[in-house]
Amino acid sequence: MKKFLKNALLAVLASAMSGFGLIASTSVSAAGPDGYPNRPITVICCYGKGGGSDQAVDAIVGPAAKIMNAKINKINITGGGGLNCLPEFLQAPADGYTLLQHIDTLPSRYVEGRIDLNPVTDVESLVIMNVAPTMLFINGEDEKFITDGKADWDKVVAYAQQGEGNLTVSNINIPMELVSMAVVEKHFGFKSKQVLTGKSAERFGAVIGGQLDVLMEQPGDVSKYVEAGQLKPVLALWPTRFDNFPDVKALGADYGLDWDPLLRFRGMFVKQGTPPEIVEYLAEVFAEAYNSEEHQDFVKRKSLDIVDSFRSRADTTKIIEDSVDVYINEFRELGLPIREGL
């Protein structure tokens, strides 16, 4: 908990400072160091067209291109749970003309030993433009988990504790979600039956259609179902309750779990070895792009303001470093395999 509070304080301070910086200075210059960029920049998006990462890239790349007065091309290299894009990125020269969009799977898959790209030493972080907490949701009409019209986590726990695998959970095969669910199971003393799929339509549909009991998801991605009453949030995997969902109990405040919640984050990176002045320039450009009116509209529309979604270059680097440690600890705690030498 202390670590979480320290990070949160650091993030707020850094955000405030970066915000100050933006206000105090004018805007970032269109021309970067040594005339950079003098040709189109490519962003490798590791997830599919139309998905959350794709939308996040589109939303920030548009304003960034305007600030730099440069063309930014996006290519989607999908597959392998976001890993198929890495060879393309690693083959590109470290000149600031090839950027990588990636998420929290970068540190978690490294810890797992699935990739050799070390997110701490092999890449330079530029920005995190999406940070989202995770919640559990139930079907909006599932009376067995509802008390007085409100989703009741205690009922979910009681149902789950009736037998191993009694509770069915619609989830995705990404370490962040799997570890988070394992932490919940351990804390409440039950074992659920998790049905995993990467296709969000099927994942959401399974709970909306009443085939599975609980959905693990980031609230922004399912906000429209919540508004329509098809899904109800039942537990926030967060130290405190969210202002947007004051009736929804939180793991920390309501159930006393002292745990730094894992975050879904989406960021932009360049290869290690990219000239430092270009790295700094790109970080400033993306910070300004994040605060542009165009991007802020996107942040609000996608409910990415539940927690502060922006992390500066320094904070992004810190989050990546911390994430590696966090996943090492979580994997150890859960008895999961870890890369040799960590």
Added chain:
Amino acid sequence: MENFLVGTEQLFTDPIGILIFVVALIAGLVFGAVPGLSLLTLGAVLLPFTAYLSSTHAIMLYGVIYVAGVYGGAVTAILFNIPGSVENAPTAFDGYPMTLKGESGKAIGYAVTCSAFGGTLAAIAMMAFTGPVADFAIRNFGPIEIFALVFFGLAVVAGIGTRSLSKGWLSLLVGLLIGSIGSDPTGGIPRFHFGTLYLHGGVHFVPLILGFFAVAEVFVQGLKLAKGEYKAPKVSVSYPTFFEFWKMKFVVVRSALIGFFCGVLPGIGATLAAFMSYNEAVRWSKNRLNFGKGEPEGVVAPETANNAATGAAMIPLLALGLPGGALTAMMIGVFNLHDMDVGPLIMIEAHDLVWVLFASMFWASLAILFVGVVEAKGIVNLLRIPFPILAPTILIFATIGAFALRGNILDVYSMFIAGVVGFLMRKGDYSIPALVMGVILGQIGEDTFARSMVLLDYNVFAFFTKPISGILIAAGLITITMNIIRHRQLFGSYYAEYKDENA
């Protein structure tokens, strides 16, 4: 009906709306037809620009390109054995052999008419039953039922495109094996990746289809040219007669129903629709031995179904906010750009817009008929291009198509390897349709099987404890048994003669 008329009126009394409708129709046909320019490419390119359009125009644009694009891919599948997109791949199974037999005009005629019919029928059903159908599908069809559906479909595949059932089964099983390369769909454990990150994600089926169909065909025809045996396909502009269409009535209705049903299932969409309807056409046809050799039913079934799936895909999209595929996922992005969220409230909050979308998809389906008839008369003349010019052009387009998929050069290598394998398979009378269906249905099947096993506590017999899955699995097993018996009866004598001749 009143809502439909209001939607139509809004569509056709607005000059900008008409212009966007026409441009979207043509762009959808072109992008759907050329492999390197898929519907998704068009959708992704247009997405940022939709912010400058009115919400009605933006949504209507996507509805029309979806309908037109799904048909567009049939043309290149029939003429050059290059499916414009995956859902047109089964069209090539019989469409291209029809071209080789000098029946390209008929094949395109069937594709045009049936695409229009399937799309129109689905548009009507979409307008009438959006709410209840979406609700039924989402409550009754989970991974258990979808796996049973895939199993039922695969049961008939081994008999397609080869005279040897054992070679058909071998092709199917190799397809299933290729489909299992990459991370397993539930646990994410990588298999058969040989240490490369590329194979972690599995072999994408678009390069495989381009390789097995387009590249292998260039090799086959190239060999004939080298041996002096090449004969250019006869150009034919003859359209199917009314009587010929009438004979297809059961295939059309059955395929429209299959297409509609598959389209309604979230995340499944037109690809499963096309393959399943092709399989059912084989299962129920009196001419099942002609499939893979130029059987018109093999064109009618997938083209009716894949267009029927476009209208059906709007049902979960609009009623539940669940996209059936990548293009419908982009449509959610368009709605969001205009500050709207798809879901149960959309029919109330954006009532007029939804009816303009319904009307535009209905009229786009009908417009395909007229545009397609004109196109069919003209486009078959592409076959007059001499092979030495056509072959490299096909290879260039196929290469662009494989690379444009996700910007990965390894997809191009996969395509050429598939081309060589496809060439050798055709020489050895193995079934390419069975292999391709094994890859595509196998990937859907494995994913749903793995999730079913979790739900059924790893008891395979539990499929029979649920009515829908029990019936489908039992029907699949009966089909396999019947196929073996029928094949022995039909080909027992053929192989005896063959062996005698070669003794």
